[in-house]
Amino acid sequence: MGQPDGVPVLVHRGTPQSRLLYDLWVEDAQSRGIRLIGYERPGYGGSTAHPGRTVDSAANDVAAIAKELDLNRLLVWGVSGGGPHALACAALLPGLVVAAAVLASPALYPAEGLDYFAGMGGDQCCIGQCRTQKPRSL
Numbered sequence: 001m002g003q004p005d006g007v008p009v010l011v012h013r014g015t016p017q018s019r020l021l022y023d024l025w026v027e028d029a030q031s032r033g034i035r036l037i038g039y040e041r042p043g044y045g046g047s048t049a050h051p052g053r054t055v056d057s058a059a060n061d062v063a064a065i066a067k068e069l070d071l072n073r074l075l076v077w078g079v080s081g082g083g084p085h086a087l088a089c090a091a092l093l094p095g096l097v098v099a100a101a102v103l104a105s106p107a108l109y110p111a112e113g114l115d116y117f118a119g120m121g122g123d124q125c126c127i128g129q130c131r132t133q134k135p136r137s138l
Contacts, residue, residue: 006035008074010062012089013038015081037074039065041085058085059092066096078102 006029011021021038029036039061043049050057066074076097078086083105090100107114 004035006033008035008037008069008071010037010039010065010074010076010089012041012058012076012078012082012085013044014079037065037069055084055088056092059089062089063093063096072096073098075099075101078105080104081106 009029011025013021021036026036028034040047041058041061042053062074062076066072074097076086076089076099078084078100080103083102084107086100086102087105090097107116110116
């Protein structure tokens, strides 16, 4: 999407979003000479789930996409639940990912010394706590 020969920016969409990008993002990318690349994390959109997959697994996905598209450098951008995936790619693929940005992204859970639910209230806290439970316990 955007400029086919533009600066490649791989977008990690929020949870649970597909590879489809907003028209306004594509138009903006086009005007700025950016090539937006979207993909579906396993289990989202039309992709197959991969049980046992972790946030770090996104790095393998992005490396494979970059290889397929013959890219040796790219930028990553993560929105909401895609933020941790973008940061994992930046950390694990320093030779490929030259910059990363996140917007409205949650922290990884669990993290030592972090009270993940501090500041949340009411339904927001309840939903967050439910999402951290194993499916069988819900």
